[in-house]
Each structure stands twice: as C-alpha cells, then as structure tokens.
Amino acid sequence: MPELFPSPASTPRVRFAPSPTGYLHVGSARTFILNWLFARHNHGTMVLRLDDTDLERNTDTSVQSIFEGLRWLGLNWDEEYKQSERLALHRQAAEAIFARGLAYRDFTPAHAGDDNQSGPQGAWLFNSGMRDLSREESDRRAAAGEAFALRFRVPRGTDRALRFIDGVYGEQSKLADEVEDFALLRSDGMPTYHLASCIDDADLHISHIIRGQDHLTNTFKHLLIFEALEAKAPQFAHLPLLVAPDGAKLSKRKHGPVVSVTxxxxxxxxxxxxxxxxxxxxxxxxxxxxxxxxxxxxxxxxLDGVNRANAVVNFTEADPFDPKAVWLNAEHLRALPVEELSEKLMPFFEQAGFHPSPKMVAAVTPLIRERIKLLRDAAPAADFFFLSELPPYDPAELIPQKGDAALAARVLQHAEQVLATTTFDHASLESALREAAAALNLKAGSMFQPIRVAICGRKNAPPLFETMAVLGRDVCLPRIRQAIAKLDALA
RNA sequence: GGCGCUAUCGUCUAGGGGUUAGGACGUGAGAUUCUCAAUCUUAAAACACGGGUUCGAUUCCCGUUAGCGCUACCA
Known part of the structure; x- marks a missing residue:
C-alpha cells in the first residue's frame, strides 16, 4: 500500500483552522496569535486553513470577516487552504479506513437516537446492530441507496489506553472503551470535523496542533484517526479557554459583539x-x-508559560472591555511615535464628523495622547480644536472656585488685552499670562480657569498654553470675547 | 449520568516543602500640577475545603466541593 501521508517535515508547522460560521471572536483570535507566536518563535511555518465542511452553517460573510479580523491583527501566514477543496482526499481516506474494516456504515436516521443515547448508565458508545452488521448486508443497503453515516469502529474490550503528552496539560490518557463510535462521514457524504481535520493535518504535515482546550478530549478520537490513516500523530498542546465573568465559555450567541475582534x-x-x-x-x-x-x-x-486554568475576560454590560485591555491600549498608544498615532487618529476624527488637516492633527496629537485610552476617545477630547463655533457651555464654568462673575470678567478682559500682542507660542503665552495673573494679584489657577473654559468650552482640557498656541490668536481672541459677553448676559 | 480538565488578591498572573506569598489592572489615600490626564508614593485585597505524607505544607498525595469541557451525521 502506498504511503498516503509521507513523513512530516522537521521544522515546526502549525495551523489555525477557523470554521467560517460567524465573525472572528476573541478566543479564536488568541488561538491564532499563539499559533503564530509558536511558529515564529521556532522559525516554523504558519498555515491558515478554513475548516468549512459544515455546509449548513458556513457563510461567505463569515469568511470575509475572519480575514478582515486577521488582517487587522497584522500577523501573516505562509500557506492557505480551504478544506472544502480537499474533499476528494477526505473521501479517499475515508474509503481506505472503511476498506480496512476500521469503520462501518450506520444506517440509523440522523438524530434518531438523540434522546436515549446517554443516561444514568453512562454515555452512548455505539449501536451494536449497526456496528455488527455483516458486510454483505451493509453493501446491499448502501447499494439500495439507503443513507448512512460512516462511523469509526473504536476498539472494544481491549483495555487499551489512548495516550499522548499534551504540551500544556501533560500526560493524558483515556480508555478506548470509553470513546464512542464517532462519525467520520455524514449521511450526505461530507466528512465530519474530526475526519477532515485529521486528514488535512496529516496531509499538510502539521507538526504541532495548538488549539482550545475544548478539544482536549477529542484528541483521543484524533489519535485513533491518525492511526487508521497510518500517519504519525502530531504533538498536541491545548490552550485554556477564555470565559465570561460568569465562567461560561465565550460565545457569540450568549455574549454578542463583545467577543468579536471587530x-x-x-x-x-x-x-x-x-x-x-x-x-x-x-x-x-x-x-x-x-x-x-x-x-x-x-x-x-x-508553551511552558501557558497556564492550565480558564481565563476570565473581565467585561460587564456597562463596559465591554476588560480594564486591563484598556490600560494596555493606553500604554501602547503612548509608545507610538506622534506621526504614527496621528495617522491612526485621523479616521476616528473623520468618523466623528471632523475634517482637520493632517497638520492640525499632528499638532493636536501630543496634547491629547496622555488623555485617551482608546482611539475613539480622541474626537470628544479634541473637538474644540476643530470646531469653528464652540458648543454651548454653562457660563458659570467660567467663574473660578474662589471668585465671582466680576472676577472672571476682569480676568478675561485683561487676558484679551495681553493676548492681543503676545506671540502665540508656548513660552511667550505662559510668561505673559503668568505676569497677568501677578498683575491682578491672582493665583495661577484662578487666572487660567476662566481662560481655559473660554477657549475649550469646558474645565477639563489639555494644557492651556500649548492649546492656545495650536489654536492661534485668531481663534482664541474671539472665544474670549464671547466668554465676556456670556458673563455680561449673566449679570 | 459517564469521561476528562482545572482551582493563589475582584480580574490577569508569579512562586513553590520553611517567603513579610511577588507583580499588573482596577479600587482607596497622598504627592506633583494651570484643570484633566500622565507620573510618583502608599493602602486594602488571595493560597476553595477536609484528610494524609513530613520536623514543617499554599506547594506533594488522596478525597470533597465548585467550575469548565467532551459526551452530535457542530466545529
């Protein structure tokens, strides 16, 4: 018999094999990332394989959104496959397994035994009527066109333990007798996940399968399949699951868009x-x-650094993002060169309805970068830089803590005079305004607050002098005059 | 139900037979400052429970409990 799957390559080959049944979710993204890391750390090969054998649930939009998500992450892969294009290989291999007597046809109608398959006695393992059907009768019913699923004939009564060393969970073993006769082929002839996945892993010479822990117990079945394929089983490493604060596995249905990378x-x-x-x-x-x-x-x-317990993604109804993720984002934001951050910010400004020049954004970026945690925070933080008309604000904000409207008006009038002639750069503005404060016998805070509110329309804003320098005299003076007018209206 | 896996601050985690059980986020307090933010200092906060083994267990073993996963002709 010719060797179906020649021996694997010696450099590590890993794969990420999403099934296109929805958007890319954070758990899948993490699996992808860790596979990528393993491949790149070990100078191996990263394979992307679309596991699309479930015709019922696959969609093109899902394929698109998965690629969109992966592209955004920016991690590349070296080879790309589609499982649905490899059906001939799957059928050939299934046929070979059947021919060797390692699988049998199950003519039980789909879903017929759903209810009473398992119960207090334990799990359903096999249906002896089907498992022990004679080859002649099996052939006859198949020839007559009766639909069947192909099931693996798991060894029975052998005391045999299936074992493997998991890269994360260590030594694993389970009695073959406790593994059910799982399906290889559906009654529509399509391979199941287990079959297609193992065949492709063998054929693509995958050396390390790194995947979610939800597959840990499936691995025993996969061992059986690799053996039936006469292929060497790859190394396995299972990753702890990402779970919601309530402990449940993250799911699109239950948790919604908070689990989507988009x-x-x-x-x-x-x-x-x-x-x-x-x-x-x-x-x-x-x-x-x-x-x-x-x-x-x-x-x-x-892989030594991989933990074994599930990890909680700490989101809430109020805030879909884990605080640690937000903090890390703020850190990475600050680590970015200003020009790069400016470019990233631009689309978020556009989306908020602002259309500043790149030059303006470049000037504003350093003033807001320590004040935002997510890129979307930038527009609300910088609106007054872009608006020709300030949004309405409460004139009371113009009045400093220890002061009244008259004081605020005096500050602004004085500022107006000073600013009419001051050069609009950080140092000149600062010295001019500090001198003004001294002249009025005011503390810096009392002097600056009315001006800040007049310029920015609110109390909390980036540093005043830099802000004014960016805005320029032609914007600042009118805003100060408007503030004075508001104060007058108050009186 | 069966089988498998897991268990350190609220969350992510380090550690490992003898430690003041470490770090980070978040939270509280303070410092700094033109506001906010950033930054710095600081506080509170954990070994699930019960048995062993041991001179000594959070650490090793067993059990309990709890959680998760698999138990589909989904992946």
Missing amino acids: TYRDAGFLPQAFINFLCLLGWSPKNDRDFLTLDEIRDLFT
Whole structure:
C-alpha cells in the first residue's frame, strides 16, 4: 500500500483552522496569535486553513470577516487552504479506513437516537446492530441507496489506553472503551470535523496542533484517526479557554459583539495592544512584565508559560472591555511615535464628523495622547480644536472656585488685552499670562480657569498654553470675547 | 449520568516543602500640577475545603466541593 501521508517535515508547522460560521471572536483570535507566536518563535511555518465542511452553517460573510479580523491583527501566514477543496482526499481516506474494516456504515436516521443515547448508565458508545452488521448486508443497503453515516469502529474490550503528552496539560490518557463510535462521514457524504481535520493535518504535515482546550478530549478520537490513516500523530498542546465573568465559555450567541475582534478594532484598540492583552490571558512571560511589544512576546513565547486554568475576560454590560485591555491600549498608544498615532487618529476624527488637516492633527496629537485610552476617545477630547463655533457651555464654568462673575470678567478682559500682542507660542503665552495673573494679584489657577473654559468650552482640557498656541490668536481672541459677553448676559 | 480538565488578591498572573506569598489592572489615600490626564508614593485585597505524607505544607498525595469541557451525521 502506498504511503498516503509521507513523513512530516522537521521544522515546526502549525495551523489555525477557523470554521467560517460567524465573525472572528476573541478566543479564536488568541488561538491564532499563539499559533503564530509558536511558529515564529521556532522559525516554523504558519498555515491558515478554513475548516468549512459544515455546509449548513458556513457563510461567505463569515469568511470575509475572519480575514478582515486577521488582517487587522497584522500577523501573516505562509500557506492557505480551504478544506472544502480537499474533499476528494477526505473521501479517499475515508474509503481506505472503511476498506480496512476500521469503520462501518450506520444506517440509523440522523438524530434518531438523540434522546436515549446517554443516561444514568453512562454515555452512548455505539449501536451494536449497526456496528455488527455483516458486510454483505451493509453493501446491499448502501447499494439500495439507503443513507448512512460512516462511523469509526473504536476498539472494544481491549483495555487499551489512548495516550499522548499534551504540551500544556501533560500526560493524558483515556480508555478506548470509553470513546464512542464517532462519525467520520455524514449521511450526505461530507466528512465530519474530526475526519477532515485529521486528514488535512496529516496531509499538510502539521507538526504541532495548538488549539482550545475544548478539544482536549477529542484528541483521543484524533489519535485513533491518525492511526487508521497510518500517519504519525502530531504533538498536541491545548490552550485554556477564555470565559465570561460568569465562567461560561465565550460565545457569540450568549455574549454578542463583545467577543468579536471587530468590536475592539472599531473602538480604537491598537492591534499590538489587543495582542498583548490576549497573550496575557492564559500565558505568562514569568518576568513580572505586562506591557510587551510583539517582538518581545515572540522572543519570550514558549508553551511552558501557558497556564492550565480558564481565563476570565473581565467585561460587564456597562463596559465591554476588560480594564486591563484598556490600560494596555493606553500604554501602547503612548509608545507610538506622534506621526504614527496621528495617522491612526485621523479616521476616528473623520468618523466623528471632523475634517482637520493632517497638520492640525499632528499638532493636536501630543496634547491629547496622555488623555485617551482608546482611539475613539480622541474626537470628544479634541473637538474644540476643530470646531469653528464652540458648543454651548454653562457660563458659570467660567467663574473660578474662589471668585465671582466680576472676577472672571476682569480676568478675561485683561487676558484679551495681553493676548492681543503676545506671540502665540508656548513660552511667550505662559510668561505673559503668568505676569497677568501677578498683575491682578491672582493665583495661577484662578487666572487660567476662566481662560481655559473660554477657549475649550469646558474645565477639563489639555494644557492651556500649548492649546492656545495650536489654536492661534485668531481663534482664541474671539472665544474670549464671547466668554465676556456670556458673563455680561449673566449679570 | 459517564469521561476528562482545572482551582493563589475582584480580574490577569508569579512562586513553590520553611517567603513579610511577588507583580499588573482596577479600587482607596497622598504627592506633583494651570484643570484633566500622565507620573510618583502608599493602602486594602488571595493560597476553595477536609484528610494524609513530613520536623514543617499554599506547594506533594488522596478525597470533597465548585467550575469548565467532551459526551452530535457542530466545529
């Protein structure tokens, strides 16, 4: 018999195999990232494979959104496959398994035994009527056109233990007798996940399967399939699951868009921050560091650092983002060169309805970058830089803590005079205004608050002098006059 | 129900037979400051429970409890 799957390559080959049944969710994204890290750390190959054998649930939009998500992450892969294009191989391999007597046809109508398959006695393992059907009768019913699923004939009564060493969970074993006769082929002839996945992993010479822990117990079935395929089983490493605060596995249905990577992207997460955050869920660099660049993570990444307990993504109804993710994003934002951050900010300004020049954005960016955590925070933080007309504000804001409207008016009038002649740069503005405060016998705070509110329309804003320097005299003076008018109206 | 996996501050985690059980986020207090933010200092906050083994267990073993996963012709 010719060898169906020649021996695997020696450099590590890993794969990410999403099934296109929805958007890319954070759990999948993390699996992808950790596979990528493993591949790149070990100078191996990263394979992307679309596991699209479930015709009922696959959609093109899902394929699009998965690619969109992966592209946003910015991590590349080396080879790309579609499982649905490999059906001939799957059928051929299934036929070979059947021919060797390692599988049998099950003519039980689909879903017929759903209810009483398992109960107090234990799990359903097999239907002896079907398992023991004679080859002749099986052939006859198949020839007559009766639909059947192909099931693996799991060894029975052998005391045989299936074992493997998991890269994360260590030694694993389970009695073959406790594994049910799982399906290989559906009655429509399509391979199941287990079959297609193992065949492709063998055929693509995948050396390490790194995937969610929800597959840990499935691995015993996969061992059986690899053996039936006469292929060497790859190494396995299972990753702890990402769960919601209530402990339930993250799911699209139950948790909605908070688990979609596009939600993070649209809120203004940086891909590197998102990756940093995801890596820290269930993996540790063991060096007390949290803020890490992609290169650092790649250099540090090993399976030893992977934890075994599920990790909670700490989101709430009020806030869909884990506070740590937000903090990391703020850190990564500040680590970005100003020009780069400016470019990232531009689309968020546009989306908010502002159309500032790149030059303006470049000037504003350093003033807001320590005041935003997500890119989407930028527009509300910088609106007054772009608006020709300030939004209405309460004139009472113009009045300093220890003072009254008259004082505020005096401050603004004095400022108006001073600013008429001051050069609009940081140093000149600061010295001029500090002198003005001294002249009025005021503390800096009392002097600056009315001006800040007049210029920005609110009390909390970026540093005053830099802000005024960016805005320029032609914008600042009218705003101060307007503030004076508001104060007059108050009186 | 069966099988498998897991258990350190609210969350992410480090540690490991003898430690003041470390770090980070978040929270509280203070400092700094033209406001806010950033920054700095600081506080509160954890070894699920019960048995062993041991001179000594948070750490090793067993059990309990709890949680999660698989138990589909989904992946």
